[in-house]
Amino acid sequence: MRLRSFPRLMLLVTLLAPPVGLTALAASLPPAGAPTEASMGMSARNLARQIHEDGAEATVRTLDAQKSWPQFRRAVAAGWAGWVSLVPDLIAHVDDPTATRLRIALRQALPRNPHAVLSVIDPGNGPLLGAGALCTPHGMSTRWRASSIHAISAVHDIHLAHQSTDCLAALAPPGATTGKADSGT
Secondary structure, three states, X not given: OHHHHHHHHHHHHHHHHHHHHHHHHHHHOOOOOOOOHHHHOOOHHHHHHHHHHHOHHHHHHHHHHOOOHHHHHHHHHOOOHHHHOOHHHHHOXXXXXXXXXXXXXXXXXXXXXXXXXXXXXXXXXXXXXXXHHHOOOOOOOHHHHHHHXXXXXXXXXXXXXXXXXXXHHHHOOOOOOOOOOOOOO
């Protein structure tokens, strides 16, 4: 009796496997309307090469001339590690409004890819990329704060321990006794 039910089981598995596989594939794809690197017209790899070959200042001028900052910021805000890693090279060469928008993009990326964002935080807590500047909840939702705290708490990298501690301190509610990250100024 068991042998006769085996072909039925195999038939069921054969019929269900493609939809399950397609469902898993669909779940791994970015949501409709989300930016993809291929649709952006530039890639993090090419931009990193340009920074290396031409310098950050020339790359900033190119991004200005091509009006590519919105695309760059969307990729950073999405938490794409390759793009996030380019911010420290570029932020020192941009004007104040662009630097502010880059910091906002990094803040948006924090709950999505905390490891990448923590990797670019200045361990000296400087004004451009310090935890006091990037991890401040000012202007962000309480949901963002909670998601960021949860995401940072899940990062267990000894090389990012100082940045994690500073970031969590900056995210702590006022009056909390976890320490305080300053803005670096």
